[in-house]
Amino acid sequence: MPRMISVTRFRxxxxxxxxxxxxxxxxxIWNILLPAxxxxxxxxxxxxxxPSLYKVGVYGQTQDRAATxxxxxxxxxxxxxASRNVAITKVRRHQLDMLIDLSAGRYWVNDKSPRGYILERxxxxxxxxxLERQQVSGRAVRYVDWLIPGVLGMNMxxxxxxxxxxxxxxxxxxxxxxxxxxxxLSALEFLAAQVVSRLWLIIVITVLxxxxxxxxxxxxxxxxxxxxxxxxxxxxxxxxxxxxxxxARTASEELAGGLLNIVSWPMMGLSGVWFSLEGMHPLLQQLxxxxxxxxxxxAARAIMLDGVGLAAITPQLFTLxxxxxxxxSVGSYWFRWE
Numbered sequence: 367m368p369r370m371i372s373v374t375r376f377r378x379x380x381x382x383x384x385x386x387x388x389x390x391x392x393x394x395i396w397n398i399l400l401p402a403x404x405x406x407x408x409x410x411x412x413x414x415x416x417p418s419l420y421k422v423g424v425y426g427q428t429q430d431r432a433a434t435x436x437x438x439x440x441x442x443x444x445x446x447x448a449s450r451n452v453a454i455t456k457v458r459r460h461q462l463d464m465l466i467d468l469s470a471g472r473y474w475v476n477d478k479s480p481r482g483y484i485l486e487r488x489x490x491x492x493x494x495x496x497l498e499r500q501q502v503s504g505r506a507v508r509y510v511d512w513l514i515p516g517v518l519g520m521n522m523x524x525x526x527x528x529x530x531x532x533x534x535x536x537x538x539x540x541x542x543x544x545x546x547x548x549x550x551l552s553a554l555e556f557l558a559a560q561v562v563s564r565l566w567l568i569i570v571i572t573v574l575x576x577x578x579x580x581x582x583x584x585x586x587x588x589x590x591x592x593x594x595x596x597x598x599x600x601x602x603x604x605x606x607x608x609x610x611x612x613x614a615r616t617a618s619e620e621l622a623g624g625l626l627n628i629v630s631w632p633m634m635g636l637s638g639v640w641f642s643l644e645g646m647h648p649l650l651q652q653l654x655x656x657x658x659x660x661x662x663x664x665a666a667r668a669i670m671l672d673g674v675g676l677a678a679i680t681p682q683l684f685t686l687x688x689x690x691x692x693x694x695s696v697g698s699y700w701f702r703w704e
Contacts, residue, residue: 375549375552420441420442420464420484420485421445421461422445422464422466422485423445423453423456423464424437424444424445425450425453425469426467426468426469427469436488442485445644447465450465450467452672453474455672457474457479457482459671460476460479473489473500475500477501510583510585513639513640514579514583514585515663515666516637516640516666516667518576518666519598519659519663519666521575522572522605522662523659524630525564526605526608527626527630528630529564529568529609530560530606531609531610531613531616531625531626532619532622533560534560534610535613535616535617539618543703544703546703547703553698553701557697557701561603561607561610564602565602565603568602568606569595569598569602588669588670588672589668589669593669594666594670597665597666597682598666601662603686604658604686604687605658607693607694607697608689608693610693610697610701611696611700612625614700615700615702633658633659634659636650636654637660638654638663655685661682661685661686665679665682
C-alpha cells in the first residue's frame, strides 16, 4: 500500500538539508563569489573599445547588382535575419552595425555607431543608390551586459547539478539513504525536499549576485524583473531535476562526478554562455536546444537586452517546464535508496 504524503516529514527533511548547506560556509561563499568574480573580470577585460568586427544583417532577397557587390565585401559578416523588427532592435543596441532590407530597398544604421558609419561609406562606394537610408539611435550593449544572463545561468547549473547530485550520492554511499528507507519517509517526500531546499538557495544567491554586480557594473535591463525571476526559477527547477536524475541510481562519487561533468561541460560550451550561437553549424544549434541552460540563457537575454514580455519567451518557458516534469518523473521512477 503506498505511503501517504506527509507535510511534516517533508518539512523535517527540508529543514535538515537547509541547515546542512548553510553550515558549509565555504560552499556558500564560493557560490556567491565565483559568478561575481567572472562578471567583474569580464567587465574589466572588455571595458575598452570592442574589436573592429563588422556585422551586417540581411533581410529579404533581391537581384540588385549594387547590393550584391556590397555583399561580396571582405571582412564583413553578412548575417541573414528572419525578423526585420528584431534586427532593427539589434542595430539600435549596436549588436548589428547595419541592417539591409533587400526586398524593400532600405538599410538601417545607428547614428551613434562608428562602425555603422564606416559600413555606410563602404555601401556608398558600391554606388548602391537604390537603397534608402533609415536611422535609429540607441546605447551600445556591452559584452558584460550580454554575458551576465549566461553567467547567472551557469552558476545555477553547477549549483543544481553538483549541489544535488553529489549530496544524494554521498547519502547513498554513507548509508544515510538506507537508514531513511526504514522510516516512514517516502521517495517523493525526500526528493521534493531536495528540490525545494536547493531551489530557494539558488534563487537567493542568484538575486544577491545580480544585485551586487549590477550596483558595480550597471547592467542593461529593458524587461521585467518578475519575468526574469520566473525564468530563473523554472531554469533552476529544471536543472535540479536533471541533477536528481543523474544521482537516482549512482552509488559512486567518482562515477557521479564523471556523469555530471559529461552533462555540465557540453551544456556550458554549447548553450551560448560565452559566445553567440549565431553562425555556428546548424546541427550544433539544434543540439544546443536539448540543454536547459540554452533556454534559460536565451530567455534571460531576451528579457534583459530586448525587453520582451512573457509571450515572446513562452517557448522557452514551456520547454523548461516540460523538461522538469520529464526529469522528475524519470528520476523518481529510477530512484533507489541503497
